[in-house]
Amino acid sequence: MTDDTPLGNDESDASTDVTRVAATYDRIADHFAETRAHPWPEVVSFVETHGGASRSDDRGEETRQAGRAGQPGQPGQPGQAGQPGQPGQAGQPEQPGQAGQPEQPGQTGSVDSPVSERSESAGRIGLDVGAGNGRHAELLAEVTDRVVAVDVSRALLQTARVRAEESGYADALAPVVGGAGALPAATDSVDVAVYVATLHHLPTRARRVASLSELGRVLAPDGRGLVSAWSTAHDRFDETEGFDTEIDWTLPGGETVPRFYHVYDPAEFRADLRESSLTVERATVSSGNCYAVVSDRRD
Amino acid sequence: MKESLLDIVCCPVDKSELELEDAERDEGEVVDGRLVCTECGEAYPVEDGIPNLLPPDMREEA
Numbered sequence: 001m002t003d004d005t006p007l008g009n010d011e012s013d014a015s016t017d018v019t020r021v022a023a024t025y026d027r028i029a030d031h032f033a034e035t036r037a038h039p040w041p042e043v044v045s046f047v048e049t050h051g052g053a054s055r056s057d058d059r060g061e062e063t064r065q066a067g068r069a070g071q072p073g074q075p076g077q078p079g080q081a082g083q084p085g086q087p088g089q090a091g092q093p094e095q096p097g098q099a100g101q102p103e104q105p106g107q108t109g110s111v112d113s114p115v116s117e118r119s120e121s122a123g124r125i126g127l128d129v130g131a132g133n134g135r136h137a138e139l140l141a142e143v144t145d146r147v148v149a150v151d152v153s154r155a156l157l158q159t160a161r162v163r164a165e166e167s168g169y170a171d172a173l174a175p176v177v178g179g180a181g182a183l184p185a186a187t188d189s190v191d192v193a194v195y196v197a198t199l200h201h202l203p204t205r206a207r208r209v210a211s212l213s214e215l216g217r218v219l220a221p222d223g224r225g226l227v228s229a230w231s232t233a234h235d236r237f238d239e240t241e242g243f244d245t246e247i248d249w250t251l252p253g254g255e256t257v258p259r260f261y262h263v264y265d266p267a268e269f270r271a272d273l274r275e276s277s278l279t280v281e282r283a284t285v286s287s288g289n290c291y292a293v294v295s296d297r298r299d
Numbered sequence: 300m301k302e303s304l305l306d307i308v309c310c311p312v313d314k315s316e317l318e319l320e321d322a323e324r325d326e327g328e329v330v331d332g333r334l335v336c337t338e339c340g341e342a343y344p345v346e347d348g349i350p351n352l353l354p355p356d357m358r359e360e361a
Contacts, residue, residue, distance in 0.1 A: 019357065148304075175349050189307050
């Protein structure tokens, strides 16, 4: 075997990589989940803007308002996350100007939320790739009928399920062990997807681009996704170009578990998105992460 | 998992539909069984209500 295989074409050790990521997160799952209680504000904003409510169902819009009213960071507040299980409950009145708009799509010009034609059959589907403990699946549950939570770590998904039971959306949560490189979701099945803080664990550019294309495949024609990855823009990095690294997770006892990262520079992040089957609607850098709102490319 | 999840999930390899076999249910939830690809025949286990839909070569046998 020669050593001149170009980076990014090695499919041979994909198995090892996934197994390693899974083993790492299985090992740190409980502690990791404890320290990941709150959704990221960028994801909250995405779900508010693009989560959308189907035109025939105002529940999503109402619960979206509820989600906005219950700011992350106040986990003890009753009712913050319990809304999805109570569709009959009136939404919070803080944002009256926006409530109800999706019910009248023909009369407003300002609705930018995607409306899926599939909503009358399977309901609106959310997908969280690298769902971890479900902190973002919980947001998706507020605007969809079902959230498929994909993660390589079964232990993390179990913490997500417990969390969903505690917060009252366990019926909407479908935890699935799976990999970001081969998503186990049907083509065009997903209305709103969150793929945050996961892409950077895939070890080659080819696999990252292929994974982004997988996201494009599963997104419905009017579906939207949010992709994020750790960026060189973060304060802790001096580098200006993307690079591979290992960063230790420190368990409570002081033991460390290394985790692989590809840290993206923002231009590289956009280039990988362009290389995939995704269309980039908006790309930003926030809090040391690259973000992009994406849709499937329609040729 | 709920059986209706079969409308959404697919074989991670060839993206074909999956069929539920040998299901054990508890209060309407499938807690154990196999999801079998209608195209390639690969079987994916459901354990403790959570299907494992990693591609077979990435699946870590417990």
